[in-house]
Amino acid sequence: MxxxxxxxxxxxxxxxxxxxxxxxxxxxxxxxxxxxxxxTPDVAGKIARRKFKRSVISYSGPEKPGTIIIDTKARWLYHVQENGKAVRYGIGVGRDGFTWKGEEKVTRKAEWPGWTPPPEMIVRERKNGRRLPAFMAGGPKNPMGARALYLGNTIYRIHGTNEDWSIGQAVSSGCIRMLNEDVEHLYERVKIGTKVVVL
Structure with missing residues (x-):
């Protein structure tokens, strides 16, 4: 050898x-x-922050400026800009069986959103020995994080997270997770009606 x-x-x-x-x-x-x-989750979060650091990249695709493109396989969200650029953010995505593709629009925005787990999630997690609340007010301990962008009439959101280690991973129930400072950055630049393409 x-x-x-x-x-x-x-x-x-x-x-x-x-x-x-x-x-x-x-x-x-x-x-x-x-x-x-x-x-530890803390070390894993630091690794994820380095690997999935926000950056401005070149973009030559077909989508118009303002569009959000979510590449679930690569674990990146792109916010298309003018002049052939896009802001690229690291994301966490749905775990096996909870992935989805399609096109939606941002229908609502919320700062420090409350969390109401869907009934099917409450039942599913109870079977795994985890009790979820019927509702959790917004705040630093809330799994929805600092901001949320609601997608169409779906149960899916682009939202922050209090679990930095989950960025780059497939662990959610279909929502798109972002670091809190990244979702705050995106939130300020996105309007109601923004097109969101999930690949």
Missing amino acids: KRLSKSLLAALAVMVAVPVEGQAAFFDPTTQTWVQYSI
Whole structure:
């Protein structure tokens, strides 16, 4: 077996996989193996913040400025701008069985929204041993986060989160999660009636 160069080993040693359910891995140059380890939600949140940092990128697609495009596979939300640009935000998306695609419009906006879990979610979570409230007022502990953009007549929202580690993950019940500062940034730039394309 061919041995890896010291420079390649050094590069591999600093590679960290984005955590999935508290797991991550690094390459140990001494043993030349990948080592799994558990991390805290706080560390996972810091990793997600680095990987999914908001940025302005080039855009050459067909959508008009102002449109929101959600790429659920890549875990990015794009807000199309003038002059061939888009603001790109990291997102969390629906877990297996809760993904969706289509086109909607922003029909409502709310700051520090209250949360009313749908009845089917309450039943589903109760079966998993988790009791959800019938309603939770808005605030820092609310899972809807700092802002929400309501999509059409659906139960789906683009909203903030108090779980930074979930950005980049597929863990929601279909809503699109954003870091609180990112959803605040988007919220100020989006109007009622904005087109939202979910891919």
